[in-house]
Amino acid sequence: MVLKFSSDIVIVGAGTSGCVAATRLVGAGFKVILIDAGPDFGHSDQGNWPNEITNEKFMGEDTSFDWGYTAQLGLKEKRYLRGKVFGGSSAINASGINWGLKSDYDRWSEYGIEGWQFNDLLPYFHKVENLQDLENADAERGTNGQIRVTRQNPDQEYFKDFEKSCKKLDLDYIDASGPESAQGYGYVTRNVSDGIRQNPAQSYLDEIRLNKNFTILDMSEVININWHDNRATGLEITRKGELINIKSSQIILCAGAVGSPILLQRSGIGPRYILDKLGFNANNSKVLNGVGENLQDHFGIRYSFKASPYALKNIQWDKGGSIRIRLKQFQEDTGHNLTFSSALSPFASNGKTTASKFFHSIVWLVQPKSKGNIFINSKDNSLNPTINFNFGSSHDEDIKSILYGLEWSREFVQSSPINKWISNMHIPSDHCNAAELMNWIQNNLSFYYHMVGTCRMGAQNDPQSVVNDQGLVNGFDNLYIFDASVMPKIPRGMLNLTVFAIAEKMSSMLIQSIG
Numbered sequence: 316m317v318l319k320f321s322s323d324i325v326i327v328g329a330g331t332s333g334c335v336a337a338t339r340l341v342g343a344g345f346k347v348i349l350i351d352a353g354p355d356f357g358h359s360d361q362g363n364w365p366n367e368i369t370n371e372k373f374m375g376e377d378t379s380f381d382w383g384y385t386a387q388l389g390l391k392e393k394r395y396l397r398g399k400v401f402g403g404s405s406a407i408n409a410s411g412i413n414w415g416l417k418s419d420y421d422r423w424s425e426y427g428i429e430g431w432q433f434n435d436l437l438p439y440f441h442k443v444e445n446l447q448d449l450e451n452a453d454a455e456r457g458t459n460g461q462i463r464v465t466r467q468n469p470d471q472e473y474f475k476d477f478e479k480s481c482k483k484l485d486l487d488y489i490d491a492s493g494p495e496s497a498q499g500y501g502y503v504t505r506n507v508s509d510g511i512r513q514n515p516a517q518s519y520l521d522e523i524r525l526n527k528n529f530t531i532l533d534m535s536e537v538i539n540i541n542w543h544d545n546r547a548t549g550l551e552i553t554r555k556g557e558l559i560n561i562k563s564s565q566i567i568l569c570a571g572a573v574g575s576p577i578l579l580q581r582s583g584i585g586p587r588y589i590l591d592k593l594g595f596n597a598n599n600s601k602v603l604n605g606v607g608e609n610l611q612d613h614f615g616i617r618y619s620f621k622a623s624p625y626a627l628k629n630i631q632w633d634k635g636g637s638i639r640i641r642l643k644q645f646q647e648d649t650g651h652n653l654t655f656s657s658a659l660s661p662f663a664s665n666g667k668t669t670a671s672k673f674f675h676s677i678v679w680l681v682q683p684k685s686k687g688n689i690f691i692n693s694k695d696n697s698l699n700p701t702i703n704f705n706f707g708s709s710h711d712e713d714i715k716s717i718l719y720g721l722e723w724s725r726e727f728v729q730s731s732p733i734n735k736w737i738s739n740m741h742i743p744s745d746h747c748n749a750a751e752l753m754n755w756i757q758n759n760l761s762f763y764y765h766m767v768g769t770c771r772m773g774a775q776n777d778p779q780s781v782v783n784d785q786g787l788v789n790g791f792d793n794l795y796i797f798d799a800s801v802m803p804k805i806p807r808g809m810l811n812l813t814v815f816a817i818a819e820k821m822s823s824m825l826i827q828s829i830g
């Protein structure tokens with residue numbers, strides 16, 4: 316049976332960007348259908364959301380709401396997590412809320428786009444962020460937005476000593492999640508309130524769930540965009556074994572930095588070499604060279620230190636906590652590009668802390684130079700795409716930066732008074748020589764699931780640009796992308812807040828242009 320639906324606007328993907336876009340567009344009076352391949356659990360008052368989504372302690376590695384992608388990084392093939400549920404990756408992520416640095420957004424104008432500098436985005440960050448604890452926050456942080464944000468402030472002697480060691484190195488307290496570019500230490504902010512992860516499928520969608528102009532199609536995978544000349548005419552969807560066709564005046568892709576480029580490629584929109592490989596000819600395809608290219612992510616390495624006898628006696632391990640140092644490395648024009656975090660409890664924890672008594676650390680490269688790509692190998696939607704990070708292959712500097720950060724932190728923990736807590740390195744061993752350390756990094760490197768850039772914004776005459784500064788796909792009148800894929804360059808902070816702000820801004824521009 317073929318079911319048919321129609322609406323003013325159809326949105327593909329109910330993750331961070333899709334929930335924002337749906338809420339704003341329904342609020343502006345449009346008839347909207349929101350589609351996602353994953354399940355919806357309804358209004359938060361109904362209490363149907365599973366613990367693994369609402370509980371702040373569950374993180375991606377534990378989730379069952381994942382697309383099942385993998386990617387090669389360094390010497391290993393690893394899972395590349397993507398949320399497949401209402402709330403998207405926001406529903407399964409580590410809940411860190413970070414702004415990028417001001418200059419990150421200001422530099423987007425180098426890609427020939429207008430209206431995307433920090434000051435242009437600021438009102439949209441404020442529509443999103445509702446920071447509960449303003450003490451010691453950067454002046455720009457938002458306090459009235461839609462997503463509740465709290466600062467982690469672990470009350471343990473270890474962290475006080477960590478701060479003292481920082482001060483000895485002239486590293487002062489900063490808002491380590493805010494947009495100011497100072498070097499220093501601070502505590503992270505998270506979209507967590509009373510232990511509950513703030514998921515946009517609740518914080519945003521609850522507001523419009525009962526609106527008669529709003530239709531939700533969950534468990535529905537979009538397999539193709541139908542288009543003719545410069546108009547997207549509809550979508551083909553599979554839902555519980557049925558094929559659905561949807562017609563709509565406007566289509567917005569919010570399928571994320573993996574989902575949007577592969578859906579375009581499957582629909583015959585992408586780089587020529589991929590279209591040729593998939594068997595599209597000049598009559599049924601559109602060449603857009605940037606679709607799936609310019610892939611960027613944050614990279615890092617996790618390691619651990621052994622606890623000293625003093626620490627074993629004096630730390631409340633189940634209380635956990637995390638502190639972060641932002642470092643400026645090499646004083647080059649990219650500015651701050653490394654972050655070192657130290658945590659008492661393991662990163663992923665199945666809803667409870669493990670019994671292991673180590674100090675877990677991460678060196679996080681926040682502005683890597685490496686760029687990769689993503690492409691499909693078949694039109695069959697059940698087959699996974701190939702994700703290439705090309706990490707380090709053309710930019711030795713990225714590997715050197717990680718090595719620098721690791722060695723920096725190894726020296727740091729030997730300084731007083733932090734050395735009272737830490738005896739020596741647990742993984743990798745303190746006795747590794749430089750070559751062994753490099754090999755260990757290649758084997759243990761991680762990405763942060765912060766993919767951007769795969770359908771990036773840019774000027775009309777830029778051959779790598781996929782959308783213009785309104786999110787409109789080049790060569791189309793009514794096909795838009797509002798998700799993480801449109802960022803031209805990765806910001807030096809976790810991504811979700813920026814994705815929220817982009818979707819807010821693009822929704823407001825669309826309302827103005829078609830309203």
Ligand SMILES: Cc1cc2nc3c(=O)[nH]c(=O)nc-3n(C[C@H](O)[C@H](O)[C@H](O)COP(=O)(O)OP(=O)(O)OC[C@H]3O[C@@H](n4cnc5c(N)ncnc54)[C@H](O)[C@@H]3O)c2cc1C
Pocket residue numbers: 327328329330331332333350351352353374375376396397398399400401402403404405407408409410411412413535536537538569570571572574575578763764765766798799800809810811812814
């Ligand atoms: C494990 C993990 C940890 C992370 N930790 C953090 C963190 O701590 N802080 C932070 O700021 N960021 C973090 N991120 C990144 C952040 O969550 C994402 O950048 C953000 O959610 C991206 O939003 P989006 O709207 O672009 O895509 P998503 O939120 O991924 O939403 C895309 C949605 O589209 C749906 N979809 C895709 N293709 C189709 C299709 N063909 N048909 C139907 N539906 C489709 C998906 O099911 C999904 O629900 C993390 C991400 C992951 C995966």
